[in-house]
Amino acid sequence: MNPPSPHATHHHAAHQEHEHTHEHTHDSDDQSELLDLDAEVLADHLASLIDWLPVGSGPRRIVDLGCGTGAGTFALLRRFPQAEVTAVDSSAAHLHRLREKAAAAGVADRVRAVTADLDAAEWPDLGTPDLVWASASLHHMADPERALRRVHGLLAPGGLLAAVELAGFPRFLPADAPEAAPGLEDRCHAVLDRHHAAHLPHRDADWATLLTGAGFTVEDERTLAVDLKPGTDIPSGDDAVARYALGSLRRIRDGVAPELSPRDLAALDELLDPDGPRSLPRRKDLGVRTTRTAWAARRTA
Numbered sequence: 001m002n003p004p005s006p007h008a009t010h011h012h013a014a015h016q017e018h019e020h021t022h023e024h025t026h027d028s029d030d031q032s033e034l035l036d037l038d039a040e041v042l043a044d045h046l047a048s049l050i051d052w053l054p055v056g057s058g059p060r061r062i063v064d065l066g067c068g069t070g071a072g073t074f075a076l077l078r079r080f081p082q083a084e085v086t087a088v089d090s091s092a093a094h095l096h097r098l099r100e101k102a103a104a105a106g107v108a109d110r111v112r113a114v115t116a117d118l119d120a121a122e123w124p125d126l127g128t129p130d131l132v133w134a135s136a137s138l139h140h141m142a143d144p145e146r147a148l149r150r151v152h153g154l155l156a157p158g159g160l161l162a163a164v165e166l167a168g169f170p171r172f173l174p175a176d177a178p179e180a181a182p183g184l185e186d187r188c189h190a191v192l193d194r195h196h197a198a199h200l201p202h203r204d205a206d207w208a209t210l211l212t213g214a215g216f217t218v219e220d221e222r223t224l225a226v227d228l229k230p231g232t233d234i235p236s237g238d239d240a241v242a243r244y245a246l247g248s249l250r251r252i253r254d255g256v257a258p259e260l261s262p263r264d265l266a267a268l269d270e271l272l273d274p275d276g277p278r279s280l281p282r283r284k285d286l287g288v289r290t291t292r293t294a295w296a297a298r299r300t301a
C-alpha cells in the first residue's frame, strides 16, 4: 500500500478517513463497503438533500468531488436524468467500484471517473459544471480554502456547490447498551473525536465562512438529523444496518482500543465477534443516529 498522504494519516478511524491508496487492498475494500452501506441505509436522506438543492430546471454537468464509491454520483444521476457526472477521487479502488456499479446500472455512458489527488498543485480538466457535489470530502483537503476557491473558479457562473459534511460514523446502539458496558459507543466516539481533532483539523471547520471567503454566496443551509428506529424505520430482516454497524465499529476498534478500559474493550469485542452470542447482528435494537449538514453555495459572479 502506498503511504497515506500526510493530511489523512489516521487510518484506524472513521468513515471519513480514507487513505489515498492506489491499490486494491482489504482496507480499501472495507472502506468501499462502508461507503456503499452508508448510501444504502441513508438513501432516503440523501435523496431528500438532493431534492432540497436550489438547482432550478436541473443541472446537466455535475462534478462529484471526492466521490468515493458513488453514493452522490448515482443519487444525482437518478434525480437528474439529463445530467452527466464527472466523479473524482484519489482512490483508484473506490473508482473501480464506482465504474462497476455504473456499468451494472446501465449508466456508464453518463459517468466519467477521474483519478486525481485534489491536493495536487493542478487539477485535471473537470469541465465547466453547473453543479459540484462534495460530500464528506472537503474536510479531507489539506487546504480546504484553496479547494473551495478552485471549485468557485470551475463552476459556470450561476452554478451551485453543494457541500455536505457529516458527524462521523452514525451511532447504532441504544445509550444503555451493551449490557456489559452501557454507554460504550459514546466512549468510543469520545476517543475518536480526540483523534479527529488531532488528525483531521478541518472536520469541524466553519464551512459557511470558508465558502463566503472563497467568493460564494451561501443561499441555504440545512441540517438533517437522522434517527432511524429499529422496528419502525428499519424493517426486521433487513441486515444492512447490522452490517453497517459491524463494519463501522470494526473500523473504529483498533484506533480506540488503547484508550478503552479492559471491560469496554471486552464488550466491544463481543459485539464484533460475528459468531458470538452478543454480536451486533444478533441484536434487535440497532438504530441509526447521525447528523448531516449541507450548504448550497452559489457562484454569483
Ligand SMILES: C[S@@+](CC[C@H](N)C(=O)[O-])C[C@H]1O[C@@H](n2cnc3c(N)ncnc32)[C@H](O)[C@@H]1O
Residues within 6 Å of the ligand: 008, 015, 016, 017, 018, 019, 020, 035, 038, 065, 066, 067, 068, 069, 070, 071, 072, 088, 089, 090, 091, 094, 116, 117, 118, 119, 134, 135, 136, 137, 140, 141, 142
Ligand atoms: C468519506 S468519503 C466520502 C465519499 C462520498 N462522497 C460519499 O459521500 O460517500 C471521502 C472521499 O474523499 C476522498 N478524498 C480524500 N482526500 C482526497 C483528495 N485529496 N483528493 C481526492 N479525493 C480525496 C477519499 O478517497 C474518499 O473517497
